[in-house]
Amino acid sequence: MADKKKKNMTPAQQKYQGLQQKHELKRPIFKNCLRAFWVGGLICTIGQAVTYFYIYFFNFTEQTAGNPTVATMVFFSMLLTGFGVYDHLGQYAGAGSAVPVTGFGNAVISAAIEHRTEGFVLGVGGNMFKLAGSVILFGVFSAFVVALIKTVLIQWGVL
Amino acid sequence: MNSEWEGLVMRKKYVFIVLYLLLVLAGCSQNESNDSEMALIKKTDPKPVLIDKKTKGNVDVAADIKKEITSYKELYDVAVVKGTEDTLVVYKVKHLQRFHMKKIEKKIKGMLEKKFPDEKFTVSSDYKIFLEAIKLKEKMEKPDYSEEEANKRLKEIIKLKKEMA
Numbered sequence: 001m002a003d004k005k006k007k008n009m010t011p012a013q014q015k016y017q018g019l020q021q022k023h024e025l026k027r028p029i030f031k032n033c034l035r036a037f038w039v040g041g042l043i044c045t046i047g048q049a050v051t052y053f054y055i056y057f058f059n060f061t062e063q064t065a066g067n068p069t070v071a072t073m074v075f076f077s078m079l080l081t082g083f084g085v086y087d088h089l090g091q092y093a094g095a096g097s098a099v100p101v102t103g104f105g106n107a108v109i110s111a112a113i114e115h116r117t118e119g120f121v122l123g124v125g126g127n128m129f130k131l132a133g134s135v136i137l138f139g140v141f142s143a144f145v146v147a148l149i150k151t152v153l154i155q156w157g158v159l
Numbered sequence: 160m161n162s163e164w165e166g167l168v169m170r171k172k173y174v175f176i177v178l179y180l181l182l183v184l185a186g187c188s189q190n191e192s193n194d195s196e197m198a199l200i201k202k203t204d205p206k207p208v209l210i211d212k213k214t215k216g217n218v219d220v221a222a223d224i225k226k227e228i229t230s231y232k233e234l235y236d237v238a239v240v241k242g243t244e245d246t247l248v249v250y251k252v253k254h255l256q257r258f259h260m261k262k263i264e265k266k267i268k269g270m271l272e273k274k275f276p277d278e279k280f281t282v283s284s285d286y287k288i289f290l291e292a293i294k295l296k297e298k299m300e301k302p303d304y305s306e307e308e309a310n311k312r313l314k315e316i317i318k319l320k321k322e323m324a
Contacts, residue, residue, distance in 0.1 A: 061287040
């Protein structure tokens with residue numbers, strides 16, 4: 001693919017690309033991974049603490065405590081996005097802050113804030129799930145597929 | 160610039176004061192002796208709990224159940240509560256063995272039903288159920304806690320275990 005692209009380029013373009021590659025700053029992949037690891041881990045540790053909180057003080061078991069925990073974490077990230085803290089966290093940690101469920105809350109609220117000037121219905125309502133909508137769609141669809149496979153396997157007596 | 164710096168130093172001071180207070184408070188709570196407070200973190204290894212203490216032989220059965228289950232290498236903390244009808248068996252699974260939790264539960268349930276055919280078992284590896292079992296044990300140590308109340312609570316715990324969502 002890259003070779004084909006290169007063939008279509010004029011010599012000047014090729015020369016420019018070479019120059020560009022020479023001066024391009026190398027991405028600090030290891031450092032980024034490290035940051036994503038510790039911030040993502042920290043978010044998950046907080047999530048675990050919230051789970052224990054629900055187990056300890058309310059009538060939730062390990063099985064059922066997941067639901068309120070997810071809701072609480074999304075709520076936290078929504079507050080942090082509203083106050084402008086999550087942006088900095090996202091800049092620092094990258095995937096470490098986007099992959100956990102808090103990233104979902106951030107995607108919803110940041111889209112809502114961005115389109116607030118276009119009004120509540122067409123702006124906030126219409127654009128709120130611009131990013132998160134695909135997460136919901138593919139989440140629900142993949143859950144459906146997995147459930148289907150599991151049902152078939154149980155019917156066959158494999159599981 | 161100078162005032163900004165002073166503000167930062169002041170803020171840092173506050174952070175240290177709050178952290179110090181938190182540490183002091185955490186230190187104070189160390190003397191509490193209730194097992195249930197630390198049941199989620201530490202190994203408690205409670206003695207088998209008997210709700211119906213009058214029936215002879217119950218003590219041995221409960222002790223036997225506990226002994227059988229403690230012999231599993233995958234587990235590290237076992238609580239047994241023997242009610243008048245149901246027997247609750249709760250355990251904590253070692254961290255790396257948690258991948259096989261369902262298999263372990265099936266294995267233990269099968270073994271218990273085979274060895275103690277007269278008993279009706281509820282087996283669980285849930286931390287919440289473990290915590291509630293310890294809390295029930297602590298409540299039963301109080302003299303004013305009746306057998307009926309304990310049985311009712313045990314039934315509630317078993318119902319909680321069966322809840323899925």
